Amino acid sequence: MTARFALILFCLLPCLSTLAKDKPNIVFILADDMSYDSVAANNPASGPLQTPHIDKLVSQGMNFTDAHSGSAVCTPTRYGLLTGRYAWRTRLKRSVLWNWAPPLIEKERLTVAEMLQQQGYATGMVGKWHLGLDWYDKNGKIANDQLKITDASFRKGDAAKRVQETEQNIDFSQAITGGPTDNGFDSYFGVDVPNFPPYIWIANDRLQGLPTASKPKSMFGSAGPMLPGWKLEDILPTLGRKSVEWIHTQSKKDKPFFLYLSLTSPHTPIAPSKTFQGKSGVSHYADFVMETDWVVGQVLEALEQSGTADNTLVIFSCDNGTSAKANFKQLEQHGVDLHHHFKGHKAQIHEGGHRVPFIVRWPGKTQAGSHCDQTICLNDFMATTASLLDVTLPDNAAEDSTNILPLITGQQSSLPQRPLVINHDIQGKFAIRKGPWKLTGNKLFHLKNDPKETSDVAKQHPELVSELKKTLVRYQQQGHSRH
Template identity: 45%
Template sequence: MKNRTLFSSFAAFVLALIAPMSASAQTKPNIVFIYADDMGYGDVQCLNPQRGKIKTPSMDMLASEGMLFTDAHTTSSVCTPSRYGLLTGRYNWRTQLQTGVLWGYSEPLIAADRLTVGGLLQQNGYETAMIGKWHLGMTMPTTNGVLPVGRKPKTLNIVWDGKIQNGPTTRGFDYYYGISASLDMAPYVYIENDRFDGEIPQDGKSSTAEGFTRDGVLPEFGRRAAQYISQRDDDKPFFLYVPLNSPHTPIVPTKEWVGKSGLGKYGDFQMQTDATIGQIVDAIDAAGLKQNTLVIVSSDNGCSKAAGIPQLQKQGHYPSAQFRGSKADLWDGGHRVPFIVRWPARVQAGSRCDQTICMTDFMATCADIVNAKLPADAAEDSVSFLPALDSKPIVSTRAGIVNHSISGHFAYRQGKWKLMLAKGSGGWSAPNENAAKNSTQKAQLYDMDADPGETNNLYESRPEVAERLLKQLESDVQGGRSTKGPMAKNDVENIVLWKNQTRRSK
């Protein structure tokens, strides 16, 4: 009995010693960021209950267990630049990429010495992994040192058993499995860490590795993400970034999902996307990690015209909900996106946030969560939205947020006001810039509280507001940063603000 008492006392002593260590480890949440591709604000049922006809039970459930953001924006209305902003906390137009997107064989956009969210979390004790679509460039091994160019090069010079340089594992991720870009641009081959998981013939007749199928990519990403989560333990927090390939083109729901929505293949693919998100969330819950895992679900831009928006609207489904425009545009339908957060240990179930946030803010938020100080030369456009998760006002040194279209046109949002330095959509929706080039209106100004559909242009009637927003935009561009801190430099000397005029910002 005496020995048992001594053992119990010793065990209690040991537990008392290690308890603070365990508590300390548990204070850092696991972080899972699921980034859909071309999913519109109105494609999520709980964000668009009146004009949304696609069933999204997984995301609706996630929102009911967490917080729904109604005014979240990507930095750009197309893929590559919005991903750059998310992972670096810096606006994409500060780089050499002023318009458009990268291709599947493109060189990396993120500089080797730039801190990313993954790198930040690595420095603070996290295991980091990415499973999905990269679309930020990497240096692939070639026979002559020259990378193929374009959406689908006619000939290839890739060394398929060679080592890939400057990929995700050199930009903050311990592990990577995925594809280099979208499924409508070559190459169609999986990559694991810094090696190809397959080979494509060099004759240009095919751009697809043996066994690779486009409709198999989404299920593979979901399976691998769930598997990664199931293999984690409690010793070390993890960050998992899952940029999906859907519902971006090609719109390829698997056989079991075809016809499920009653709205055509886009609706089917969106339902499958929702189910994949549910699969990943279920893996978190099954692993007993629900309470202290921060889950975020969002999209890299609005719904694409390739979804067949007019036909969807005829059937009662509005992918941009009450907002004007879609992917590639400066109107809100191009960059206002779903943003759902679940973190039971901190976020109140069924809560809602109407404060404006930008995708660049993810990095400062992660720094805030792990109590890390960001270096002066990182996350220049990032503001922590952590207070919003506690239903408090976001404290910001940034005056507003900047949005960018596929053609490089700029918009500036501050409070209820939005200034667009474009005559038309700035993107693909009518009227685009070419169609609107003879318009007498120089720019557009909208009161987003009174006019969320951006139908009443106040640029001529409220010149004082337009001028104030323009000056702030010019300051944010010229200073190399939009948050408080030392002057920073853009990667390019001249950034053209007025694409339709001669006025420039340096």
């Protein structure tokens, strides 16, 4: 290095430091199977099921009341969140990925994490992946490339046989590819899916040990290899602790950071830690929701303690609605109504399947205690982040993502020209939204007047039905929904 170059670099360092600090940190917390009505601040009928930390986030930021996951189940929503593209444009036309599934995110596809890496961000992921991985055999060849998208251990015949053969061929000492660290994340700690094998932690691209035991039948989840001593109750608090540690580590570095915290809760296995068992006085599920809220609180506290809260954009949302495993009747018997606003649940095209909380806190940018009733989708995260950093996305990226930054900052109260939002259920059924109108198949509902979708008004509005059907087909055929 020449003396002249060294002098120039020395002079530039303060400028580079200032530029780094000008870029906000970003923390996206995604809960699993938790509807709009699961947040107490959204639901006056939540009774003893309280979420004080998420409620505090609502009071400190903007609460979106008409936010949607791209799908009513998890894998496709996660794909859309990270890529800004509807997952039904991939080979996954319905349902989710099952045991040992190969990666769903295409190698050439730009993710939000990769975009942020390119903008100088440290990128970290903690939690559930559920977007497929490449597993290898002892010869270093991919062991799961023969699986079909519908193959699962619970199916019969050749499908179950292929899954079993795949599992037997995997060498768990080999590195894993196609996961978070191959899709833009500098670091990763978590589990693929908490109710699928292998039951073991993954750090970056390696299992943390060898799953030499078999999951006991008494433990929730698919049969398969497990790390000896694995406890489901340890998963959620460990994810919280790892997130807190990561935030504190990054706060000491002169670089903006992006944390994607993909919680495993309150999805099955419903496994609250001992500290939270019985805390709600309602059920283990309610306990698990409250522990989920506590983990959110731990992350927010870490931002405060590390001195990064004022320059951090925090988003809390969920991948789909509440699962029927929550036992709605039992909750109602204890005064908890998770159908207060909407009917339906996870996997369904009803609002309860995909209407999710979406809360944004960005000190100095979002108005505390504000709300927005515009229809948005989790897919919008990528275009919004690009706009925040003044990044022009290529044409072959984020095809179904809309910039909602003007809503977040309050510069606009609506986006009248935004593309219509599409929803998708576990069976592959579509719904499309235009203002208060929702078309599902041949049924039309006015959600402002009829949020629980009880009255089909399609016959009264044939022209609108025709328009929405044509728009859905156009979006499907043209390969994108953005203008």
